Amino acid sequence: MAAEEIPVEVACRVVDVPVSGYYDWLSRPPSARSIRHAWLTDLITEVHQASRGIYGSRRVHAELRLGRGIVVGHGAVELLMRRAGIVGVMGRPKWRRAKPDLIAEDLVNRDFTATEPxxxxxxxxTEHHTREGKVYCAVVLDVYSRRVVGWSIDSSPTAALVTNALGMAIDSRRPDGGTIIHSDQGVQYGSWAFTKRAKDFGLIPSMGSVGDCYDNAMMESFWSRMQVELLDRQRWRTRIELANAIFDYIEIFHNRQRRHSRLGMLTPIEYENTFIVA
Structure with missing residues (x-):
């Protein structure tokens, strides 16, 4: 306070110390502790500069102890670095995934029925292993007929994987607008590419809650059947082998040959044809 040109009498009255005690303190030689702290501060500054400004208190402390044989506590190093304004390089900031209108409300609410396509x-x-690595498959399923109307296969679960599946569904069905596209809150479905593709063609994004399989139960049921009827029946050597098998299962077997009990034992395409005839 006195160094900031506040009168000594006023400063001593504020902190409740005698003026004589202040002047007595000024005349005393530096204590052993203050001398050691000044010495350590110089060493800490030297170590920090030698590390190219990277080291934080932990590594500065390790260098003093292990590299220079100085007995000092980590707490003391941390205190002196803070007083001297010395800091290490921090890690990259952890960006949180944005939650714009990209995270949509649940418009399905576990009602997996529809009166028309x-x-x-x-x-x-979904994903499955081969000896070459994983294969990822994205599917778009029409609730009305259980028909797979779009699908995509890739070696990584990117936004392009789900956007391509959606694009295939849009190209093959040409919806009039107002179609709900329901997914989980995976980062791929919250991506700009997927959301823009859906909205550009009049689709309405819908998302279930986090970590609740029942909010997309019909889709989970489809994966469960494919797991039992195809994926787990053999070991797959290559990604191409599995991709071809998934294509055959979806387009040939599931859509055109597999009879579904919920559809009156009709195939998805047969069931859709009854709607068209009516």
């Missing part, structure tokens, strides 16, 4: 679509991603 292209009213509700469900979409999700």
């Amino acid at each position: 292209n009213r509700k679509w469900l979409t999700d991603i």
Whole structure:
């Protein structure tokens, strides 16, 4: 306070110390502790500069102890660095995924029924191992007929994987607008590319809650059937082998040959044809 040109009498009255005690303190030689702290501060500054400004208190402390044989506590090093304004290089900031209108409300609410095609679509991603590595598959399913109307296969679960599946569904079905596209809150479905593609063609994004499989139960049921009827029946050597098998299962077997009990034992395409005839 006195160094900031506040009168000594006023400063001593504020902190409740005698004026004589202040002047007595000024005349005393530096204490052993203050001398050691000044010496350590110089060493800490030297170590920090030698580390190219990278080291924080932990590594500065390690260098003093292990590299220079100085007995000092980590707490003392941290205190002196803070007083001297010395800091290490921090890690990259952890950006949180944005939650714009990209995270949509749940418009399906576990009601997996539809009175006509292209009213509700469900979409999700699954993965399976081969000896070459994983294969990822994204599917778009029409709730009305359980028909797979879009799909995509890739070696990584990117936004392009789900956007391509959605693009295939849009190209093959040409929905009039107002179709709900329901997914989980995976980062791929919250991506700009997927959301823009859906909205550009009049689709309405819908998302279930985090970590709740029941919010997309029909899609989970489809994956469960594919797991039992295809994926777990053999070991797959290459990604191409598995990709071809998934294509055959979806387009040939599931859509055209597999009879579904919920569809009156009709195939998805047969069931859709009854709507068209009516």
